[in-house]
Amino acid sequence: MKAPTADKIRRRNVRALCLCLAALAALLALFTLPAYTFETALFTKKSGNTFVGDERYVQARAEVDEKAAAYAAHQPANTVAVAEEVTTRVNSKGETTSMVAFRVVLRQSKTAWDFIASGLSSGGLLLAALLCTASAMGLLFAGLPGTLSKTPLRLSRPRYLLRQASCVLALAALVCVGVFPLATTQMLERDLIARLGNPATPALEQLIGRAEAFLLGGMGGDQASELLAGVTYHSTVWLWLNLPALLLMLCGMIALGRESVTRTLSRGLLYLFVILLCVIILYPYYVMLITGFRSNAETTDMYFTNIFPTRWVWTNVPDIIHRGVVRFLGNSLLLSGGATLIALCCGIPAAYAMSRMRFRGKKTFLGFVIMSQMFAPIVLLVGISQLMNFLGLNDSILGLMLINAAFNQAFAIWLLRGTFVSISPEMEQAASIDGCSTVGALWRVLLPMAAPGIVTTLIFVFINSWNEYTISTVLISTPFKKPITVGITQFSSFNMIEWQYLFASALLATIPVVILFMFIEKQLVSGLTSGGVKG
Amino acid sequence: MNTISVRRKWEPYLWLLPSVLLMTVFVIFPILIVFKLSFSEISKAGVVGRFIGLENFRAAIADRAFAGVMLNTLYWVVSVVGISTLIGFIVAMTLNTRFRGRKIARSIVIFPWATSLVIQASIWNYIINFEYGNLNNVLLNLGFLKDAINWRASYQIEFIWECGVGIFVTVPFVTFCVLAGLQSIDDAYYEAATVDGAGFWKKLTLVTLPLVRPSLTVSTVLNIIYVFNSFPIIYTITKGAPANRTDTMVTYLYMLAFYDQRKGPATALSVIGFVLLCVVAGLYMMISMRKDEI
Amino acid sequence: MKKVAALILAILITVSCIGFAAAEGDITLDVIICQYGNNTTNWFTGTGINGKSFVQLFEEANPGVKLNLEVVSWNDVYTEVSTRISNGNAPDILNIDTFADYATEGLLLPVKDYCPEALYNDFFPSFIAQSVIDDTVWAVPDLASARAMYYNTDIFTEVGIEVPTTWAELEDACLAIKDFYNGEVYPWGLDMTTDEGQAAFSYYAWNNNGGFVDDSGNWALNSDANVEAVKFAVGLYQNGYTNPRPATQTRYDLQDMFGAGKLAMVITTNQLPTYLKEKNYTVNFGTAALPHNEGAASGATGVMDRVMAFKDDAYPDQAARNEAIGKFLTFFYSPEMYTGWVSMEGFLPAVSSAVSFLVAADPSFEAWLSVLDSCKFYPTAKAEWIDVKQGVINVEQNALLGGDVKALLDELQAKVAK
Secondary structure, rough: OOOOHHHHHHHHHHHHHHHHHHHHHHHHHOOOOOEEEEEEEEEEEEEOOOOOOOOOHHHHHHHHHHHHHHHHHOOOOOOOEEEEEEEEEOOOOOOOOEEEEEEEEEEEEEHHHHHHHHHHHHHHHHHHHHHHHHHHHHHHHHHHHHHHOOOOOOOOOOHHHHHHHHHHHHHHHHHHHHHHHEEEEEEHHHHHHOOOOOOOOHHHHHHHHHHHHHOOOOHHHHHHHHHOOEEEEOOOHHHHHHHHHHHHHHHHHHHOOOOHHHHHHHHHHHHHHHHHHHHHHHHHHHHHHHOOOOOOHHHOOOOOOOOOOOOOOOOHHHHHHOOOHHHHHHHHHHHHHHHHHHHHHHHHHHHHHHHHHOOOOOOHHHHHHHOOOOOOOOHHHHHHHHHHHHHOOOHHHHHHHHHHHOOOOHHOOOOOOOOHOOOOOOOHHHHHHOOOOOOHHHHHHHHHHHHHHHHHHHHHHHHHHHHHHHHHHHOOOOOHOOOOOHHHHEEEEOEEEOOOHHHHHHHHHHHHHHHHHHHHHHHHHHHHHHHHHOO | OOOOOOOOOHHHHHHHHHHHHHHHHHHHHHHHHHHHHOOOOOOOOOOOEEEEOHHHHHHHHOOOHHHHHHHHHHHHHHHHHHHHHHHHHHHHHHHHHOOOOHHHHHHHHHHHHOOOHHHHEEEEEHHOOOOOOOHHHHHHHOOOOOOOOOOOOOHHHHHHHHHHHHHHHHHHHHHHHHHHHHOOOHHHHHHHHHHOOOOOHHHHHHHHHHHHHHHHHHHHHHHHHHHHHHOOOHHHOOOOOOEEEEEOOHHHHHHHHHOHHHHHHHHHHHHHHHHHHHHHHHHHHHHHOOOOOO | OOOHHHHHHHHHHHHHHOOOOOOOOOOOEEEEEEEOOOHHHHHHHOOEEEEEEEHHHHHHOOOOOOEEEEOOOOOHHHHHHHHHHHOOOOOEEEEOHHHHHHHHHEOOOHHHHOOOHHHHOOOOEHHHHHHHEOOOEEEEEEEEEEEEEEEEEEHHHHHHHOOOOOOHHHHHHHHHHHHHOOOOEEEEOOOOOOOOOOHHHHHHHHOEEEEEEEEOOOEEOOOHHHHHHHHHHHHHOOOOOOOOOOOOOOHHHHHHHHHHOEEEEEEEEOHHHHHHOOOOOOOOOEEEOOOOOOOOOEEEEEEEEEEEHHHHHOOOOOHHHHHHHHHHHHHOHHHHHHHHHHHHOEOOOEEEEHHHHHHHOOOOOEEEEOOOOOOEOOOOOOOOHHHHHHHHHHHHHHOOOOOOHHHHHHHHHHHHHO
């Protein structure tokens, strides 16, 4: 790359600074737009057997209007409304029935400033975000003078630190704004609405007081709790737009004095993509964790009251252990370990022959290997079970090991052969000359060199055996011999699915494999490189 | 290929013996049993009877659900294999660039692969539940939604979810196959391309794709086989309901065999599936590996 | 390192072989039990009975007889049983719902061969009568459940309507509830899943003078009454009165919705109260007879599962084997075991000796027992039952998608009658 000229750097910095300023302006503007809309049902009246215009209707309407007027007196204009809904039906006897429902509703929207002013806990986050942004910009301007006029290719140490600090502050602001809706929901749902019936504590009373002032304009009085229970609220798009604004500001700051804005942006997008990817991938595991430690009742909470368990039920773990999960895990380890060893013991010689020797029928053998993959084990259930019966291997883990090893032969041979091919045979030839037998050369020379490929094969076979389900279901009948995939089906019985146990065991079953994977990730990729690609 | 001179003619076969023995006994033998069963009468309880020729095949194909199930299978295999290959390729490209936390990201991408399909399917089944599922819970509590959404409003949408879960669990495999391919590409190629003034797209189509193609072929062939034979996702989420509208061939033949107790046609179907798979995977390999030595 | 690996492999293989060896001299019975509830496995093979398992207690009480007892989930039990039968490896004792296929193919032992006289006389005769083919009893009932309509009393009070007894009233009630709650409460629970859709068929057909068979016991699936019944049930869905996905929402989903107060009425088993208690739901509910069509008799649905013994011609001492099976049954149906099991699962008993124990423990049982008397059961003794069961589920699911009920039932009838 050509070294950028001083003029170019200056223009680049100006652009970055403009981005920061624009983001700041956007942020301030967004703060004055509605962040949340609140709808509070002040009064509801349903009148059955009522037709629009009849006596009952007039009476009900008058009552509702009176209530509405009383509420409207305490509130800003146009926030109190009366909604009327008429339902008319003909029933099975041919009679027409009608029901009228009246609702007096308080509709209002609150901006970020309102939240900050209300003294509610989540408002504090917005205040913090604002302070962070302000000080970030302040620090930026403190380091500014030299950056724009003079043009050093690299920022001087103090300026670099200032810029770094402002980046961190902007990031903190981003996090605060991101957490704000979560905190608001938590505060309103868990701290307030869910506890309205509970005995009052000072903290609760204070919260009720503030919420009442914030949401009802101080007219709640004795009814405050009742009215607050009827609050529904929704975040608006403006609230969420704060996040991209802050993100842009962050990008501007990073770009300042370092690299082009577009490059920073593309870098940012890369990180965003990776983070998004990780979030999506980790989401089911988060669900496992969250649900695995809920109480049975809370797993099927149809009102979605809590994003996290109200109480983390750690006893779910002893419960599932009591019901044999550790035993099943042990069986699975035994099964997968055994299957992997058998697959390797049979696969390595075959792969060796395929890669080092010339003989007739090589192509036939390869076709045979690939064809053996084409049938799903599930389709072969009957055949496999019959075979196992014949061999006397029914209901034994050894039988499962052999089956899993056999069904993974194709992959094992394919991978191992590729690995062996990529290793030059000269070393073995040298070993042979030194008096080593073929087996000795394979054992002492080739295998150590092929370690990555072998590790890869090992992982593949292990995972596949670990995850196998259907054959184990049919072959294993003794409870204490069941592998984990089969063992956990006891949690989804005929009359109840115990989600919490199911997921706690699922988590437990996933951990060993994930740890194995984490340790071996590097080996895996290099093994595939030598194995697969040149295959 | 480098080859060690073989002293005895039968030696290679000796080396192959354990593998051949293992596969013959535990794979080929059951396959033969299934072939035999497909031409036999099988009672509801499961007792195997006399030879009845192609009757099972006729019964399987004559079933009203057959055409729909085959179409579903096509959608299922094409969408899951196609989309996960595309996504896997993009993810692999991303993970091949240098950035902070790449090691962690690579480890995380493996997760779906390391978790049993039965478990994955149960979790997603729970997640997308309308009444108490976690997706609604999270989105509602984060303020993204006003009201809970019925994520399973119709069977078409349910089928799309099933494909989505299929893609979710297949992407890691593709990613790692492609990543392996990418890592084996010599940087010199890219440097040469840069000198020639090639942009991102040019490099992608002229350098990356051709060099990654062998690994893509391998992962695609294996994926066609795995996805075609994949069973737990659909079985856990919809069981093929309503009326086989979300069934693929494997779940359909399972339901046929063990719910409807019509094992004869079910076995015939599995043979049909086998033949189809051989043809498709074989053709694909022939077309894409023509130039490469196997 | 490789040597260590080889050693480990050797050890693994030896260990799993040892685990597989059985003791000599004893008779070992292979038993398959279906998993009814979340405690079933623990009760039979864990520590569910005062720290011991059923198997342990049985083996202590009956030296010389060993049990290889497996509890299998309902999802997998058909797969496992039929695979084992295909391989000539049937279990000795099986607990499942259907028996006709096994009996007609000559796989089962007649009950009188192994069941002690005293125990045989203890079964409710009306239950035993459900397991007869060609004047031979092939299986004994292990438990029963009755279906009733449960309704949320709070919802009915709030809306101000009466509990419906006829279909017309049901539609009115559904409409009223739907209007009142603006769609936040589903008025009616409908389960037409692949697991249990045949129950839905019986709820409507039997309350419209229809049913699976006609008076002379022949299949009559496409009768006008049945067509009307299925149309009515599907109509409830099409009018938006039911849960949104009848084809995939199982009974647990419905029971959870009912417990959470999101479902006003549901037809389900008498185990519902046990379920609600276990999940800490505090809903107020009542029970009522299933709604019926105007002019039709009201019919309740009963579901019964069975225990049966398979033949094993290769076994040398048939008499000893029969005796061992008899011992198993006697022990299982003894009041100490059986009442504990039935009440744990919340089911209704199949033997009269258990009734007095159960009523003493929970007086509400009595009402259910009288319901059970009037229950109709599925025609499980007919060999085509499996086809019919899956067939009606298929018809229902097609009808939910807008298929023509009459044509679908005609097609099914033609297939089954053939």
